[in-house]
Amino acid sequence: MSQVPPASLSCSTCEACCCRLEVLLITDTGVPSQYIKKNPHEISTMLRLADGWCAALDRNxxxxxxxxxxxxxxxxxxxxxxxxxxxxxxxxx
Ligand code: SF4
Ligand code: SF4
Known part of the structure; x- marks a missing residue:
């Protein structure tokens, strides 16, 4: 069971660090194709830009x-x- 995070731990105090991780697409949830990196012999992943962030992250x-x-x-x-x-x-x- 997950614990309640402390109030100081918030996504608003973090620049989407987790959106720099590799994200495997193990199910089809309807991600638009322009955000998908096709890996011919492997599971596709979310496309990441040169700075490492996921292409689907709104930079604003x-x-x-x-x-x-x-x-x-x-x-x-x-x-x-x-x-x-x-x-x-x-x-x-
Ligand atoms: S790593 Fe992800 S889930 Fe954790 S605080 Fe940052 S944005 Fe939120
Ligand atoms: S921007 Fe959206 S799709 Fe991309 S890693 Fe973050 S939560 Fe996942």
Whole structure:
């Protein structure tokens, strides 16, 4: 069971660090094709830009621009869990 994260730990105090991770598309949630990197012999992934961020990240708001159809992995990534904390730490948050 996930724990409630401390109030200081918020996505608004982090520049979408987790949106720099590789995201495998293991189910079809309706991600628009322009955001998908096709890997011929492997599972496709979210396209990442040269600076590492996911192509679907809105750079003005630093929020997901395809939230309603975001990949399963993004839906399951939880604020305050170990992976969130380690990504924040990598970027000094
Ligand atoms: S790393 Fe954690 S705090 Fe930062 S955007 Fe992702 S879920 Fe939110
Ligand atoms: S699809 Fe959305 S939530 Fe997932 S990595 Fe890209 S911008 Fe972040």
């Amino acid at each position: 708001t630093m929020r997901c621009s395809i939230y309603e159809v975001r990949p399963l992995i993004c839906r399951e990534f939880e604020l305050g869990e170990a992976d969130c904390r380690s990504e924040r730490a990598k970027f000094g948050y």
